[in-house]
Amino acid sequence: MTKMTSMISKLSQGAAVILALAMTQAPDRAAAQSLFEPVITVNDAxxxxxxxxxxxxxLQLLRAPGNPEKLAREQLIDDRLKIQAARQNGIEVSDEEIQDGMERFASQGNLSGEELVNRxxxxxxxxxxxxxxIxxxxxxxxLTRAKFGxxxxxxxxxxxRAREAIGRGGGVQVxxxxxxxxxxxxxxxxxxxxARRISEIESxxxxxxxxxxxxxxxxxDRGGRLPWTPISDLPPALRGIVLGLAPGDVTEPLPLEGAIALFQLRDIRETDVPDPTxxxxxxxxxxIDGGRSEAALTQARRIDANTDTCDDLYGVAQGxxxxxxxxxxxxxxxxxxxIAYELSKLDPGEVSYALTRANGETLVLLMLCGRSETIEEDAPVTAETQGEAAAEGEAGDEEALSLSQTEQLSRQISDQRLNSYAEGYLAQLRADARIVEK
Structure with missing residues (x-):
């Protein structure tokens, strides 16, 4: 029994009993009406x-982390925005495409689409x-492939550059x-x-x-210059973009929520110490109300000067x-x-107030509380060990292996860059949307 099969089987037994009991009770018309009453509208949807x-x-069946109801609300809002944007760009998926997506999703748990639907x-x-x-x-x-591909x-x-980075025994800093x-x-x-004009700069x-x-x-004040940063500290979507740059290159404008970002790679180096994950x-x-007004920024600076840990912020927010x-x-x-990018620049107790929300009306003061490192129990998987595993039974087929690695790395870099554009686009859709929650 696969992990997904076992997971769903255990959950389904208890849920089925609850549903059976519920069906034996007389329906409550008022409750039914309440159940199908809109509680959120997204651009009137x-x-x-x-x-x-x-x-x-x-989400509970899939063991998604976090609060299921909160995550469900967030996902459904995003889903409405995605569907609306797709339709505005002339994209309507067919039943066959949805069915193919269901089959691919189910195959991750060694199930067919029908089997997963039944469970x-x-x-x-x-x-x-x-x-x-789906x-x-x-x-x-x-939509994102058509728009940003x-x-x-x-x-x-x-x-x-990506092959060299993942194949090193030490770390990579940028x-x-x-x-x-x-x-x-x-x-x-x-x-x-x-931003488009700046992206063409070469010096x-x-x-x-x-x-x-x-x-x-x-x-x-120092020309945007950042210190040497482990590549593992950067958000996952940004790593592929940065690894694809040569020194002096500038990224395309990257849309964030309430901002547009650009990065220039000045140098890259290898270290003897592996980067933490x-x-x-x-x-x-x-x-803080007021966006980037001088009053809001002054308040942020004052909080920065008077706090050293995340616990100190409870005193600031009291009342x-x-x-x-x-x-x-x-x-x-x-x-x-x-947020991930701003946190990558911070040590525990340090703050950033570069971001805003609510169409620029709210200033966000971020403080990093701490990072928990991943404990590696097995030997790290590198390009070399992947190659050894793939070569079992196919000794001497080095050319095919090299092509496979190249294709995988190329696809990974491309996907990461596309994902970065997609996340920025979704953030902009959220910022522009009319979202009303009851």
Missing amino acids: PITRFEIEQRARL FEGAGVYEQTFRAF ASGVSWAE PRVSVTEEDVQ LMSEIIIPTTPQTQESVEDT EGAFSAQARRYSATRTA YAAIEYAAYY QPETVLQRGTKAPEEIPQD
Whole structure:
């Protein structure tokens, strides 16, 4: 029995009993009406309580980390935005495409699509819930490939740099400069024009001059220059982009929530000490009204001067609404890209206030609480050990192996770059959307 099969079987037994008991009771018309009442609207598109309950139950079966109901609400909002954007761009997925997506998803647990649907239904998740889950993913994949695919190219030099990076016994550090330009709905177009112009810069001096002029980060005074940074500290989506740069290259403008970012690679080096990998990152976010107004920035500086740990922020937030301060622990891949990038520059107890929310009306003060390293129990998998495993029974077929590695690295770099564009695009859709939660 596979891991997924075992997981779903155990959950389905208890859920089936609950459903059977529920069906023996007389229906409550008022409760049914409440169940199908919209509790969220996304650009006037409704999300019902029933959909949230169904998605939460699906996420529980899939053992998704975090609060299932909260995650369900977030995912369904994103799904509405993805479907709306796809339709606006003329993309409508067919039943055959959705079915193919269901089959691919099920195959991860060594099941057919029909088998997985039956197990889900046995645990109280309707087939339509699963289909909707797959449909949004398929639509979004088609849209992002069509919209950003032409911008993504991978050269032989990109692949070679990535091969060298993963094949080293030590770590890889990068020396970068940054420019992060805040946006609002009113300034979005002009900022995009400025960012495109900056992306064509080829000298470090010119990039630094633009950082001093436009960047909202605390590095602006030193021309956006950052210290040597382990590549593992960067958000996963940004690593592939950076590894694909040569010294002096500037990234394409990367859309974030409420900002556009550009990075210039100044240098890259190998170290003798392997880079750590992190299982979880704990951070706190304190929200300040006023966006990037001088009053809000002054308050952020004052908090920075008077706090040393995340626990200190509870004193700052005392007497204010609970929503003013949020603190939690997440896996690196679960952290929004803009937040993950800011956290990558911080040591525990340090803060950043480069980001905004609510269309620039709220300043976000981030503090890194700590990072939990992954404990490696097995020998690390490298390009060399992968090659040894793949060559078993095929000794001497070095050319085929080399091609396979090249294709895999090229696809990985391309996917990472495409994912970075997609995350930024989704963040912009969220920022522009009319989302009403009851």
